[in-house]
Amino acid sequence: MKLAARISRISVSKTMAVMEAALRLREQGIDVVDFGPGEPDFPTPENIKQAGIRAIQNDFTKYTAIGGIKELKKAIVEKHAGDFGSKYDVSECIVNFGGKHALFNVFSAVVEEGDDVIIPTPYWVTFADIARFVNSNPIFVHTREADGFRLTAELLGPSLTPRTRLVVVNSPNNPSGAVLDNDEFVRIARLCSDRDIFVVSDECYSHFLYDGRKPFSIGGHQELKNHVIIAGSVSKTYAMTGWRIGYVLAAPEIIQAVIKLQSHSTSNPTSISQKAALEALTGPQDSVGKMLAEYAKRRDFVLNRLRAIPGVRCAEPGGAFYAYPNISAAFGRGSIRDSVDFSARLLEKAHVAVTPGEAFGTTDHVRISYATSMEQLDKGIGRIREFMEFL
Ligand SMILES: Cc1ncc(COP(=O)(O)O)c(C=O)c1O
Numbered sequence: 001m002k003l004a005a006r007i008s009r010i011s012v013s014k015t016m017a018v019m020e021a022a023l024r025l026r027e028q029g030i031d032v033v034d035f036g037p038g039e040p041d042f043p044t045p046e047n048i049k050q051a052g053i054r055a056i057q058n059d060f061t062k063y064t065a066i067g068g069i070k071e072l073k074k075a076i077v078e079k080h081a082g083d084f085g086s087k088y089d090v091s092e093c094i095v096n097f098g099g100k101h102a103l104f105n106v107f108s109a110v111v112e113e114g115d116d117v118i119i120p121t122p123y124w125v126t127f128a129d130i131a132r133f134v135n136s137n138p139i140f141v142h143t144r145e146a147d148g149f150r151l152t153a154e155l156l157g158p159s160l161t162p163r164t165r166l167v168v169v170n171s172p173n174n175p176s177g178a179v180l181d182n183d184e185f186v187r188i189a190r191l192c193s194d195r196d197i198f199v200v201s202d203e204c205y206s207h208f209l210y211d212g213r214k215p216f217s218i219g220g221h222q223e224l225k226n227h228v229i230i231a232g233s234v235s236k237t238y239a240m241t242g243w244r245i246g247y248v249l250a251a252p253e254i255i256q257a258v259i260k261l262q263s264h265s266t267s268n269p270t271s272i273s274q275k276a277a278l279e280a281l282t283g284p285q286d287s288v289g290k291m292l293a294e295y296a297k298r299r300d301f302v303l304n305r306l307r308a309i310p311g312v313r314c315a316e317p318g319g320a321f322y323a324y325p326n327i328s329a330a331f332g333r334g335s336i337r338d339s340v341d342f343s344a345r346l347l348e349k350a351h352v353a354v355t356p357g358e359a360f361g362t363t364d365h366v367r368i369s370y371a372t373s374m375e376q377l378d379k380g381i382g383r384i385r386e387f388m389e390f391l
Pocket residue numbers: 038097098099100101124170173174202204232233234235236241245246
């Protein structure tokens with residue numbers, strides 16, 4: 001069957017493939033330790049769930065404004081201002097169906113066919129596929145493991161050309177957990193702004209930072225506002241992945257363009273979820289701190305245990321809930337050639353699901369999500385150790 005070229009340019013998310021393989025083993029009754037999922041293992045906090053229930057009971061179940069209800073947009077800009085010192089107006093905000101949808105809409109609104117889109121590696125797989133879908137050229141800038149996978153203006157500079165339309169920055173990063181130095185982030189954004197290039201900042205993990213670091217947003221820099229586009233989400237911060245609420249903060253022209261697109265595609269994000277997100281942003285925030293404290297404990301545990309495995313190196317994740325160990329010491333042993341082989345054999349022999357680095361643009365690593373219990377982390381990393389020792 002002949003399908004549209006744009007759909008042939010993209011593939012099903014490789015992170016989903018791992019989830020499916022693990023599920024198949026589980027269905028056979030096998031005890032699989034799953035380090036694949038990129039979502040919090042905590043339930044959505046009770047106050048947020050209740051807000052959703054109230055929305056249904058109060059018949060808040062009809063269409064809303066295409067770009068989301070005004071109270072929610074106000075809550076988003078006010079929370080962003082409080083957390084990061086930004087000054088967005090409600091007209092500079094649109095609510096979407098999750099951060100992924102926010103990014104998809106932004107790319108569709110600002111990227112022309114044939115433009116270059118700069119994506120630092122390792123990258124969240126969706127960035128590259130959306131770039132391909134809109135028929136732009138994803139250009140990968142390789143960050144260095146030895147520098148903790150942090151992008152710098154120096155690394156980025158040589159890749160910027162008159163064809164560059166936007167640069168994607170994701171800090172804290174999925175999959176490496178890398179957190180950009182704040183001053184470096186500003187340098188990167190200035191470099192782009194001076195050349196009339198957009199910076200899309202994916203702030204999905206912005207509240208999950210370790211070692212007492214304060215959340216930062218490039219959106220707090222007014223002078224860069226015309227070239228900065230924020231893609232945010234309540235999915236991870238409030239353990240709300242299934243509710244599907246994200247947002248864009250950007251110049252009004254971009255917001256209007258996204259509203260136009262959304263008016264013909266999804267219309268408004270789910271009314272019930274909007275009320276739940278409103279409660280998430282304006283209600284008690286203690287659940288965020290509790291989740292962060294738990295992730296911090298897990299991060300230290302995972303990092304120490306991984307680094308104790310002979311041959312494994314692991315850059316320190318400064319945020320998010322992923323570790324990105326280098327497992328290339330296993331290459332050439334037991335017919336393992338790359339991280340895809342490694343992940344497949346690990347799942348088959350040790351029943352541990354990890355995501356191969358190939359999904360994120362590097363070959364020597366696997367991603368471990370520590371959004372799972374300490375017990376599972378202990379069991380799974382123990383199995384990885386044994387697997388590596390007996391290869
Ligand atoms: C870097 C990054 N951005 C955006 C998202 C999108 O999340 P959602 O669409 O649930 O808001 C994810 C989800 O895994 C992510 O890892």
